[in-house]
Amino acid sequence: MCSVINNSESSLVVLGLGSNIGDSRSTILDAVKALENILMELRCASIYETEPLYVTNQNRFINTAVMGYFQGTPQELLVRINSIESHFGRDRSKEQRWGSRSMDIDILLFGDLVIKEQDLEIPHPRLKERRFALEPLLELLPDADEPGTDLSYQLVRKALPDQGCKKLL
Numbered sequence: 413m414c415s416v417i418n419n420s421e422s423s424l425v426v427l428g429l430g431s432n433i434g435d436s437r438s439t440i441l442d443a444v445k446a447l448e449n450i451l452m453e454l455r456c457a458s459i460y461e462t463e464p465l466y467v468t469n470q471n472r473f474i475n476t477a478v479m480g481y482f483q484g485t486p487q488e489l490l491v492r493i494n495s496i497e498s499h500f501g502r503d504r505s506k507e508q509r510w511g512s513r514s515m516d517i518d519i520l521l522f523g524d525l526v527i528k529e530q531d532l533e534i535p536h537p538r539l540k541e542r543r544f545a546l547e548p549l550l551e552l553l554p555d556a557d558e559p560g561t562d563l564s565y566q567l568v569r570k571a572l573p574d575q576g577c578k579k580l581l
Contacts, residue, residue, distance in 0.1 A: 422452065422481040423523035425489065426552065428536070428545045429476050431500075432464065433514040436474035437580075439500055443515055444478055446496050450489070451480025457548030463576030465542065466510035472576070477520065477548035486522045490532055493517040520549055526560040535559055540568045543575040 427447065431439045437459060448454050457477045464470050482489050500515035507513055520536045527534040535558055539545050546569040549556060556565045 422483045425482045426479045426521040428518040428520045430473045430516045432471040432473040454480035457551040459581040462544040470512045475544045479552045524559040543572045543577045
């Protein structure tokens with residue numbers, strides 16, 4: 413994966429987006445527009461509808477992924493995407509882990525970085541078990557490998573069950 417341009421000032425990042433409260437499709441599309449102000453050369457994957465994982469007694473999710481170049485640190489990106497989540501009604505203090513949410517934006521990849529901090533793990537720690545994240549990621553970066561291990565995300569996806577993930581747009 414191409415990870416850095418302009419002498420480490422810009423990194424190629426992939427973000428996963430999901431929503432299952434309200435008009436999720438519109439919310440996702442509006443969030444993608446907001447991300448155009450953060451990521452240069454933004455590209456968006458197809459929209460997917462997926463069954464919820466972990467907590468299954470909730471609405472189906474609408475998911476996608478975007479990729480683009482970010483100038484700044486992963487922590488700065490996290491602050492920016494948390495602000496977008498809040499703008500779309502997310503209040504982490506009132507939600508159930510893996511429960512319903514108006515907007516969720518995860519940093520799936522940030523260049524080839526591997527980060528394990530209390531509030532930030534890159535690549536996303538559950539990426540390899542989530543078809544709803546891998547499908548759109550691989551649509552954008554078909555040859556993507558896991559940073560630090562070079563494990564093919566294509567192989568990981570093939571090993572996963574269907575998980576009720578279907579492409580809508």
